Amino acid sequence: MFGPVALVLFLALPGMVAFAQPSLRGFELERLDLNPGAEGSLLVGMGEMLRAGQFRLSAVGHYSHNPLVISREGEGSTPIVGGRATMHVAAAYALTNRLQLGVQLPVVALQRGEGTSRTGLTSPGSFGLGTPEVGLRLGLFDQNEKGGLDVAVEGAVGLPVGSVEGLGRDEGMRYMPRVMVGRRFGFIRAGLDVGLLVRPVARISELGPAGVHDVGNELRVGGALVSTGRRLRYEFNVRGMIPLSGQFGSAELLPGARYLVNPSLEVFALAGVGVGGAPGTPLFRVLAGGSFGDVTPRQGPGETSVKCDLGTAVDQVKECPDRDYDGDGVMNGVDSCWDKSGDVSRGGCPRADTDTDGIEDSLDACPTEPGDAARQGCPMRDQDKDNVEDEQDSCPAEPGPAENRGCPLKDRDKDGIENDQDECPDEPGPAERKGCPEEDSDKDKVPNRIDVCAMEPGPETNQGCPEHEVPLLSIEPRQLKLINGAKVYFDPNGARIQQRSFVVLDWVVKVMREHPEIPRVVVGAHTDDRGFADDLRRSSQQRAEEVRRYLIAKGVASERLVARGYGPDRPVDSNATSIGRENNRRVDFKIIRNGEEATDAP
Structure with a gap:
């Protein structure tokens, strides 16, 4: 009995010890x-x-x-x-x-x-x-x-x-x-x-x-x-x-x-x-x-680059400022001639005057050409011999007076404007256009800015249109002005455009499409003073918008047109007479230039 128990304890004891460890x-x-x-x-x-x-x-x-x-x-x-x-x-x-x-x-x-x-x-x-x-x-x-x-x-x-x-x-x-x-x-x-x-x-x-x-x-x-x-x-x-x-x-x-x-x-x-x-x-x-x-440390402020010890420095002056490669006692960082032995008093450079002008090479901006001290040892450069230095001469190869920056006075297009002030030196043009000719698309000698028929030649007396046509408007700096009795008519007490006005508005469409340089036009509708002012302004606004819609339908870009109804606020004649009231009932077309507000159109 004791033998088996002892055997079990003998086998289990190490494990029990390990378990308790x-x-x-x-x-x-x-x-x-x-x-x-x-x-x-x-x-x-x-x-x-x-x-x-x-x-x-x-x-x-x-x-x-x-x-x-x-x-x-x-x-x-x-x-x-x-x-x-x-x-x-x-x-x-x-x-x-x-x-x-x-x-x-x-x-x-x-x-x-x-x-x-x-x-x-x-x-x-x-x-x-x-x-x-x-x-x-x-x-x-x-x-x-x-x-x-x-x-x-x-x-x-x-x-x-x-x-x-x-x-x-x-x-x-x-x-x-x-x-x-x-x-x-x-x-x-x-x-x-x-x-x-x-x-x-x-x-x-x-x-x-x-x-x-x-x-x-x-x-x-x-x-x-x-x-x-x-x-x-x-x-x-x-x-x-x-x-x-x-x-x-x-x-x-x-x-x-x-x-x-x-x-x-x-x-x-x-x-x-x-x-x-x-x-x-x-x-x-x-x-x-x-x-x-990448174990080579980069050069920090005030440090010498490790590349100097490795012999791989590219810019010895910047990378190795505390070294003296030429052995003259002047460190590279302050040595003007770091690869040539020189004197401390000359910034590490040897005394030299290659052009024998009395100015040392270290101080001479042009060491191989004699010059005076006022030009740091450089000679006066004047290629065209007009007594204007090349650095100040706008035309160094052509002689000209100093007051014209060394350039000759020339006017190639014979328009009375010198070339250096003429933006179109090869084409004659008026001074108000800085020497450039006015645009004339149909070559009828009527500039586009006043040519109602910019794509068809015609005399200036007929607004630039062919003689068989009767233009119903003219182009002025601030407006497209209706002429030859042209007027826009509406139904009484309404905003519908009468058919007889279509030909007038078609002329406006023609000019707007042929003159893209006209940025925007304010379509202004006006009335006489008969009636309440607010009602008149509202009805005139409706008429202006009706004209704008007609022009857009005919191909004028919407962003080029602004509709304004002014009612009786801007009369051009007296409202005391029937003729005056008729003149005040009108539609005009004011040109708005860049930077102007449509609400401020004259």
Whole structure:
């Protein structure tokens, strides 16, 4: 009986012990995150942005010592994770000059610590995937030659897809909005990075207050000083954490160096120490790696371009202002002859006077042609020898008086207007038309502006119409005037146009269609004063609109016609006589020019 029971206990006991063994809860242990664009610091955002279309891919291997340690009374400190080697991949791509996408992916390659017998916890996995992070950075301001700051904001999201056993995953999503500010001071750039990490709050083990610390929300602050303008650059990074949910604070100091191998490859290494009890803060950390892509930093205000060290600078004066390529003691930025050795007193140029005019070449605007000092060493240019300098001569190849800007007085079309004031120098025309001839479509020597029959030749005495026709209107500057007894008749006390008026209105249609230069015409209907004024205005408006409809039906564009009923308000004769009243009962056609209002038509 005792034998079978003992056998069962012997087989079940290890499983019962394992079942009772405390374990670590899932959380992201790694505290190191990279600056994917790395235009300034490798670890701290400084407000800098890649240019549109540029990308950078970085691969970093790093080792952290004692990133997770527990302390127990009477037992000292025991490393749960004594050493951790991680491969960290980061990439950045600039969608525009102001918008940059960044991604990071840590992978735990090796992780070791004390065994279960000492820690009382299950050992974490030796390798696994960390928490991938995706961020979008928006550049707000750029430092320029006049000063200012580099300012950017970013929102990043950590995805809970890492390895729980490898301490590479929180229990949910993690978020980190951040603000980055930076400024260049000559060959030094300084920056500050402040972010709020929002992550699931949890105690990572059940060992109690004397066990492993909590994790939760925290404020992450980073500062950096970096050198600029050289292939070999140095940086000093400080990264700290201020807890917001009961955990311990921490900080890391990480100085390092980076070297630009060529325009597409950079290598770097950093090492530093950590202080504080927050999980993930190592006793020391060492990291090294390389970046590929658009890794040559752009030249900032007050900086020397790294291209000067690479030998790829195109404009040595602007890109390498603090270099002295000709060795004359005058820096390129202020050396007027940066490729020739000269004197400091001559701005870095040698003394030379090629044209022997007594003015040094460095001060001579025309060093190969003798001239006087008043023209900065240049001779007087006067190609046509008219004593008017070519720079002030409107006709440098033709002699002319100075009062005519060096041009000869000419009048090719013999219209009495000089060519330089004649808008049509090859066609005679009156001065009021700036020397251009008047339009005459039918070539009858009657200008279109007064030609009632613009498409048929006729004498001016007949309004430009053929002699067999009797025009019923004339074209005046302000109106189409009815002539030869023409008048528009309506039915008594009504608005219907009498048939005998159709021939008159057809002449109006003819002129409007043949003269598109007439912009608009106000069809004005008038009455005598017999009756109530408001009734007369209303009936005259109806008559004006009836005439407008007739003209539109005959092919005149509606936007060229405005109907106005004036009633008795604008008499042209006395209403005391029957003849006067007859004259006041009329329809007129006033021309409205550009800029005039139809309501103000005379």
